[in-house]
Amino acid sequence: VVQTALSETQDPEEVSVTVKAFMTADLPNELIELLEKIVLDNSVFSEHRNLQNLLILTAIKADRTRVMEYINRLDNYDAPDIANIAISNELYEEAFAIFRKFDVNTSAIQVLIEHIGNLDRAYEFAERCNEPAVWSQLARAQLQKDLVKEAIDSYIKADDPSAYMEVVQAANRN
Secondary structure: OOOOHHHHHOOOOHHHHHOOOHHOOOOHHHHHHHHHHHHOOOOOOOHHHHHHHHHHHHHHHOOOOHHHHHHHOOOOOHHHHHHHHHHHOOOHHOOOOOOHHOOOHHHHHHHHHHHHHOOHHHHHHHHHOOOHHHHHHHHHHHOOOHHHHHHHHHHHHHOOOOOOHHHHHHHHHH
C-alpha cells in the first residue's frame, strides 16, 4: 500500500481512509512511512496541514529521532500546538526550533530559560532577535539567578523599567 497505491492517488478520501486504517491498526512506524510518502515526496497533499500535523505528532509518539527533521522540512503545521505537545513530551530543542522558525520569540526564549535551562543560549537568542519582550523575559530569569548586572543590562535593552524595585532589592542583597 505504502510503496505504490497511494503515491499515485489524487483522491483525498482514499488517503483519509488509508491513514485512518493505519491509525486504527496501531501501526505508527508504518503510518510514518506512509505520511512521508504523501507529505515529503511532493504529492498533491504535500501542503496539507492535517497530514503535516499527523506526521509530526506520530513521530513524537513513535520515532522521536525524526521530529527535528520534520519540523525543519515542513512549513504548514499548527506550530504553537505542536510545540506545546513537544514540550509535554520533553522534546525541548524541537519546541524551541518550532517557536524560532515561526518567530514566536517570547515562547522560544521561555523554552530556553524554563526547560533547557541555558541562560547563555537565551542571551545569544535575545541578541539575535532583539525584541523588548524577549529581553524582559531574559532579565527576569537573570534576576532570579542573582545575575544583577546582566539583568540590568537586559532590562535596559528591553527599555523596561517595570521591575526596578526587584532590581534594587537584588542589588542590595549582593
